Amino acid sequence: MKKIELSSSGIQASSIILGMMRIAGLEDRDIRALFDAAREASINIIDHADIYGGERHRSEQRFGQAVALTPSERQELIIQSKVGIRKGFFDFSKAHILDTVDKSLAALKTDYLDILLLHRPDALVEPEEVADAFDTLHRTGKVRHFGVSNHTPGQIELLRTALNQPLIVNQIQLSLVHAPSIASGIAANMAGLEQSVDRDGELVNYCRREKITLQAWSPFQKGFFEGVFVGDRENYPVLNDVLDELAKKYDVTPSAIAIAWILRHPARIQVVLGTTNLTRVKDCAKAADIELTREEWYRLFTAAGYTLP
Template identity: 40%
Template sequence: MKIMPLAGRGIEASRLVLGCMPFGGSWDPKDPITREDRLQAEKAVDAALSIGINMFDHANIYTRGKAEETFGALLKDRPQLREQMIIQSKCGIRLQDGENPGRFDFSKEHILEAVDDSLGRLGVEYLDILLLHRPDPLMEPDEVAEAFGKLKASGKVRYFGVSNMSVSQIKFLQRSLPDQLAVNQLEMSLGHTHFLDQTIFVNQQAGAQVNFAEGLIEHCQMENIQLQAWGPLAQGRYTGRSTQGEPEKVQKTAALVARMAKEKETTPEAIALGWLMKHPAKIQPIIGSANAGRIVACQDAERQSELMTREEWYTLYVSAIGQPMP
């Protein structure tokens, strides 16, 4: 797998990222991390490394901290892996606790505390990248900038980014930051094509149903902000999961992906990811799986993106949206 400079910065990242949300077992805080949970995570990491993945995506809330803790236990046993890895985590979501509702929190206090907690669970001295997880309507950019500045000065975080943010939200935050945001992580896949629909259905009635910030993809490309895709395999909808009961367009697209994979002697995962990676924005898919076999099945994605023709790409897109081009 090829290595690319992440948005032109000093991080040499793989085109694919392993998302670690499934690590650590259940989301119930009462459930301990089991030996099987640790073994599954180790197999997943080894599978990722075996196909050239060197970037790993976390969040402080994943399995309520157990995902980072599980990953940290692996690094404790194999400390030599840390320098081979790019570790990214997120903060800003606070889960319901007691009478407090689930909420977002971009306060300086929370950001600093969340990073310290993540570093402790992971057992590392720094994060390569920290993302703000979801937009906080109470965000004060100057306060975020103070937190970022302190984290960078202390060496706890190298680069910063966001997740699920629009152009206006990025610009609003960016005006207070001395350094350019490095990443924006968004949902993008054959099952969530709004990032393309926003471009294609300009001045079309079909565009009225598009739920994607206008100009976001173009803005990130122009500002050298790396686009990352969460949910790039659409929860397996096109790569082997049963499509019984799914809309006809999903069933037809799953069959099309399977047929293309067979013809090209590759896997459905490689076709679905290759379609996403064909986009000139050089989107970085985040594989959210702890299944070693499924991770390895993604290894041909970059090659398939390079081989995929414009006609094949549009055939997949038209099938996924279930209607002809305008």
């Protein structure tokens, strides 16, 4: 599988990320089998969050129990987790960040996180407090690199006024039919077109310029957890016809084509795969070896309902 360097960190990561949001209810053997399938597909980065699993640290705990990484496996693996979402509010306080990381490490049965992400923007953030937490975590070896999730350029710049640690990742919602971060620029200055509305401050261009690696979550969702568009012929008949056609051409599944559309973007975006189905992991991983043509990329874009002015 194609590897990319995350920002300028020196980390060589797979284009596909295995997401752990849905593993809490699986048996140990099924979690280990999922992990093994991902590794066989050359996926080397695992995505967690303290809130995944229904109760805090539950999915991290299940992973730590079921996989029980050997020292060599841990060395070959990139583990990232997230912090900041609490029940009913967001919290980027130093105390919460430090406490959460300690509990994540204990749950995962590891001494360090490769990457820690701030999960969703905290309106009450104090950049100096975040900086202090990050410096402490880095100095003690508990976290090697840092990033954010769902942050705008302005929010990132505010954090950077105090941070000593570089932000190497920004994880955002992105799919073929949920791509305002890409679509708005294509329709820039088209006053009568809803697509032209810039909702995130030209986030993709900003991250490309600042060398912050983007990670796409929910690559098959048609809205905010409104269901998948792949196979939804009632709402997306044209798009699914094109997905099927290109899947046949490249000898992969339609889902792999949907991922390949994201990977084709020159921002070198990673895709977080949230499935617990072993076959689906293997099938979707094949997307990393596909490079759609420009014509195919734009054909999928318009089939998804976007406009080329």
